[in-house]
Amino acid sequence: KAGVTQTPRxxxxxxxxxxxxxxxxxxxxxxxxxxQQTPGQGLQFLFEYFSETQRNKGNFPGRFSGRQFxxxxxEMNVSTLELGDSALYLCASSMGGGEGExxxxxxxxxxxx
Amino acid sequence: GEDVEQSLFLSVRxxxxxxxxxxxxxxxxxxxxxxxxxxxxxxxLLTYIFSNMDMKQDQRLTVLLNKKDKHLSLRIADTQxxxxxIYFCADISGGSYIPTFGRGTSLIVHP
Numbered sequence: 569k570a571g572v573t574q575t576p577r578x579x580x581x582x583x584x585x586x587x588x589x590x591x592x593x594x595x596x597x598x599x600x601x602x603x604q605q606t607p608g609q610g611l612q613f614l615f616e617y618f619s620e621t622q623r624n625k626g627n628f629p630g631r632f633s634g635r636q637f638x639x640x641x642x643e644m645n646v647s648t649l650e651l652g653d654s655a656l657y658l659c660a661s662s663m664g665g666g667e668g669e670x671x672x673x674x675x676x677x678x679x680x681x
Numbered sequence: 682g683e684d685v686e687q688s689l690f691l692s693v694r695x696x697x698x699x700x701x702x703x704x705x706x707x708x709x710x711x712x713x714x715x716x717x718x719x720x721x722x723x724x725x726l727l728t729y730i731f732s733n734m735d736m737k738q739d740q741r742l743t744v745l746l747n748k749k750d751k752h753l754s755l756r757i758a759d760t761q762x763x764x765x766x767i768y769f770c771a772d773i774s775g776g777s778y779i780p781t782f783g784r785g786t787s788l789i790v791h792p
Contacts, residue, residue, distance in 0.1 A: 616778060672724040
């Protein structure tokens, strides 16, 4: 059974640009969550999608958005990039029933210059 | 979950036992988890425990839960250099779909 796949693994962008990250969950999983990980703030929850609907949202500005497709694949978009957006972005998939057993991808390392 | 706290660093000698501690504030936590993150990788689920359990053992890993004190610990027996990583504690409360993670404990294993 394939694990959670995130693409790309590494990305370098310039301030003001926008970026789209992709996450393919484990087959059969309907929930995809996104996290931002930085040395200073630790692991911060961005949002969660379940059956193509955003079900939970963290405290991030509107520049951070996402969506989920009918095959459960999810994309995260960050517009008007800032230097502080440099981070490891992790995606986690789960069945979504509240048991919380989440499986993480390798992450996308975003560097904003 | 509401808040999950962990110490930031732990250093042990190879072959010794490691104990990583975690405290949480949400009394309605239903599941508690331990994740491991190696450099450059995502989080890997190590083990989890239901809130109605006191202990769970899985090979070299032992999880202890003290619900009264809202304290969770992970003991790694015979710690190896390959166990060097960041360990995250997380909890999830009834009715929530999103676990709350601690800041992570960086375990350093030296010869």
